[in-house]
Amino acid sequence: MQDVAPQDYRDAMACLGAAVSVVTTDGSAGRAGFTASAICSVTDDPPTLLVCINRASSAYASVIGNKAVCVNVLSARHEQLSRLFGGKLPAEERFAAAAWSTLETGAPVLADCAAAFDCRIADIVNVGTHDVLLCRIVALQRSGCTDNLIYFGRAYHTVGVTDPAETGPEFALARS
Ligand SMILES: NC(=O)C1=CN([C@@H]2O[C@H](COP(=O)(O)OP(=O)(O)OC[C@H]3O[C@@H](n4cnc5c(N)ncnc54)[C@H](O)[C@@H]3O)[C@@H](O)[C@H]2O)C=CC1
Numbered sequence: 494m495q496d497v498a499p500q501d502y503r504d505a506m507a508c509l510g511a512a513v514s515v516v517t518t519d520g521s522a523g524r525a526g527f528t529a530s531a532i533c534s535v536t537d538d539p540p541t542l543l544v545c546i547n548r549a550s551s552a553y554a555s556v557i558g559n560k561a562v563c564v565n566v567l568s569a570r571h572e573q574l575s576r577l578f579g580g581k582l583p584a585e586e587r588f589a590a591a592a593w594s595t596l597e598t599g600a601p602v603l604a605d606c607a608a609a610f611d612c613r614i615a616d617i618v619n620v621g622t623h624d625v626l627l628c629r630i631v632a633l634q635r636s637g638c639t640d641n642l643i644y645f646g647r648a649y650h651t652v653g654v655t656d657p658a659e660t661g662p663e664f665a666l667a668r669s
């Protein structure tokens with residue numbers, strides 16, 4: 494099979510806008526977290542989402558060792574937090590920038606995120622540089638879902654619902 498070049502692939506993938514989450518874990522294998530956009534819903538029965546994690550990520554050993562993650566979906570105001578968890582900072586400095594609680598698994602739950610999916614890792618598939626984590630949702634936290642942080646064209650944007658009560662959902666996309 495003839496593969497396209499990784500850079501050509503990334504250039505094309507930059508055309509796919511995606512929601513941004515901070516994926517966290519805690520437990521005997523340690524507390525860690527990373528910014529992620531490679532996340533999607535698999536099935537609602539049983540409620541399952543998938544997360545792709547680079548095995549070179551500093552969070553990898555903790556995620557695999559704890560067998561649990563929380564997917565914290567970011568709102569527009571969390572752009573700086575996304576940058577912190579996507580950088581090379583030590584874990585303590587990443588977590589110091591926000592308030593956290595826990596639900597079922599002990600993975601950190603971001604206080605004011607749009608939605609948090611607390612998960613146990615049910616299965617893992619190795620693909621190239623990444624592991625695909627199949628994550629069963631064991632608890633949820635939801636707050637107002639009025640705006641989201643979006644990563645598109647190698648830049649952050651926000652998408653929001655304006656006046657949903659009066660006019661129905663109207664969506665606006667703005668570069669931040
Ligand atoms: N799935 C992943 O592991 C992702 C990793 N990143 C990392 O964040 C940094 C900045 O990324 P960009 O500004 O978007 O520029 P970029 O040129 O590195 O990536 C463009 C797009 O390609 C995809 N991509 C990039 N690296 C990938 C990887 N190693 N595996 C699978 N897909 C990948 C993503 O959809 C990304 O938005 C890079 O270090 C990149 O590797 C960003 C998005 C997704």
Ligand SMILES: Cc1cc2nc3c(=O)[nH]c(=O)nc-3n(C[C@H](O)[C@H](O)[C@H](O)COP(=O)(O)O)c2cc1C
Pocket residue numbers: 513526527528529530531532545546547549550551552575578579580581582644
């Ligand atoms: C917008 C954005 C989306 C990302 N999505 C993913 C992802 O889905 N999976 C992944 O393994 N890394 C992803 N990354 C990269 C990780 O956040 C980053 O590589 C990780 O924190 C590595 O840094 P570290 O090894 O110093 O922790 C993304 C980065 C950014 C900025």
